[in-house]
Amino acid sequence: MEAKIKLKDFPQTFWVANTMEIFERMAWYGFFAVSSLYITGAISEGGLGFSDEDRGVLQGVVTFFLYLFPVVSGALADRYGFKKMLFAAFVILVPAYYFLGVFKTFPTFFLAFMMVAIGAAMFKPVIIGTITKVTNERSSSMGFGIFYMMVNIGGFLGPIVAGIVRAISWDYVFIASAGWIAVNFIFVTLFYKEPTSEAKSANPRSLKKVMTDMVEVLGNGRFFLFVFGLLVILVMGSKFTSDNTITWAQIIYISIGWIVVNVIYDMVLNKMNNANGASWFTSKMKLGDWKFGLFLLLMSGFWTSFNQIFYTLPLYIRDFVDTSDLMMAVKSIFNFFGLSNELFASFSNSMATPGQVNPEYIINLNAGAIILFQVMISYFVTRLKPFTTIFWGTIITVVSLSILVFGTVGWITVAGIVVFSFGEMMASPKSKEYTGKIAPPEKVALYMGYFYWCVALGNLFGGILSGQLYAAFARDMQRPDLMWLIFAIIALASAMLILLYDRLIIKKVK
Structure with missing residues (x-):
């Protein structure tokens, strides 16, 4: 009988990598959870005062490149070493986050935001690569489970800190993000040890090899x-x-x-x-594996809808949701624990709008739900086929977006977020597993490297649609319900198209 994996079985580098992941996620989500509010916020209140359309372009384009770059930055890390790449990423990220709060015009803010994307794209493949290299077949499942938990812990803590400090000044949101990254210099300098890497081998992966693989999987330069x-x-x-x-x-x-x-x-x-x-x-245009390319395009529909929890929901809560019912629930909790009314009044007045709960705290229920329930959900769907889990996870996302159609009060919005989280917990992890199932057996690792390109497309489409639909339906027509209905239809269409893809293309080919 095989011995159980114990936490002490993981080496120091594993825990150092996970700790750096927490701080990096605190920096990213500390900014990104409030980015829509900051970008469109009134200049008189410290915001940028950009239009919803400009906001959609900024969020969509920058995150699009964030998920494209790791294919290249991962190859550079293999060649020059993980520790050097981490150090370079932090050198870029610290000033980039700080300058997000300094630059006030569209071109300069876009530049700082893009530098954040470059730094994050350098960091992401190195941490995932580290977890892969310091775990083995016996410990990798638990290792990545711990890693995913750390991602969500960072994603949960970051917005809480951002919500507290933005009550003082927006500047402190960006100083906090820069500060979280700066802490990582300590870990990478003193505690991080280079795992076994191709940098020390005779045949490190070259950029030319990356481009050759890209042609094989997706298509040529034309x-x-x-x-x-x-x-x-x-x-x-x-x-x-x-x-x-x-x-x-x-x-x-x-x-x-x-x-x-x-x-x-x-x-x-x-x-x-x-x-x-x-x-x-x-050369003529040449498409690589069209079946895989189509899968990435169809899955981008799911991510387009998924991303609205960060792109659109904070603005919707700010502009259309009365969250005083949630504040009254908080007051009941204060009373239950015997806390004074003065303390509650202080808490209520610390919100961006006194008596209303900050949007970033409400959407943070998504990360909180994942921390609490991901292990349980993963256990229940273990015996289900990857496609079945993706399909029903996407359908649950449709239900959550449909709930938001009626989300004019706090508790309905909370219900939509919680339901959404369960859909995400089903569809997101299993979509990676499904990629491994549809890839040629001898090229699973290669194809998995391009999975995040569907996330990239989902971010691009999601950002642009968020800006356009919020401007047209929420801002101009005062009908945000129609906007949520459209996002629900996009998610439903994605689910149906993925079903047809599985039935007519994958199973027919097999």
Whole structure:
């Protein structure tokens, strides 16, 4: 009988990596949980005063690149060493978080935000790689379970601190985030030991190898140029629709024009018998594993809806939800423990709006629910197939978004968040497992490396849709219920399309 895994069986580097993860997540979620409130907040109250459309572009584009970069930064870490990459990430992140509170124009704030994304993208693959290298087949399951718990502990604590300090000044939110990252210099310098890495081997993974793998899995350079062009049109169009510089009809025409240009260029290359030119630019577009690419696109629909808990919900709570019922519940708790009315009054007045609960505290119930229930949910879905769990997890997300349609008071909004959390606990972990199931058996690790690209697309689409729909339905029409209904429909459509994908493509191929 195999001995049980004990906490003391994990080496020091495992615990150091998890500790750094807590502080990094405190920094990220301490900012990101209140980012929508800060970006669109009134200048007179310390906010940036940007439009909802600009806010959507900022959040969507930056997080899109955050989830793309690890493919490259992971290769750099393999080549030059994990410890050096962590140190470089912290050197970037500390000033980047600080400058988020200093820069007040769209271009400068975008620059600081992008630097945060670069630093976080350098940090993410190194920590995951460290956990992988210091655990074995016997301990990896428990090791990653502990890691996921640490992620959510950091995600839970960060917004609480941010909510407290923003009552003093928004500046302290960014100083706190920079401070959490600065603490990690102590751990990486004094306690982190380099795990076994390719940096010490004869054949470290090169960037050229990364690009070759990318072509095999997703497509060649021409295909990426085509897709990137469409995304640029989408992003720039979204940015300039707020001041009517461009309309969505014009964006569609430009997109069609870009598609036609690429098709004609491929036809010309074909006639010239130059389908595989000397350079990537003179080669025809080539799609890699179209089945996997389609899966990433369909899963991006789930992440588009999922991300609204951070993009849209804080604004919705601020602008449309009466949370005084939650504050009265807090008062009852104070009375139960015999705490004075003066202490409760002090707590109530510490909120951004006295008598109302801060939005970041309410959405923080998501991280709290995951900390409390993830192990239990994982146990119950162990015997279910990955696809079944993803499908029903997404359906539960649809239910949660439908609850928010009626969420004009605190308790209904809380119900929507809690239900949403259970959907996330089912769908998110199992989507990675499903990726391993649909990948070619000999290339599972390679395909898993690109799983987060569906998260990247979900962040991009989610950010842009959040900005556009909140502006159109919540701000201009005062009908946020229609906005939540649209997000629920997107989640439902994603679930149905993933069902068809599993039935008609994956099972048919197998």
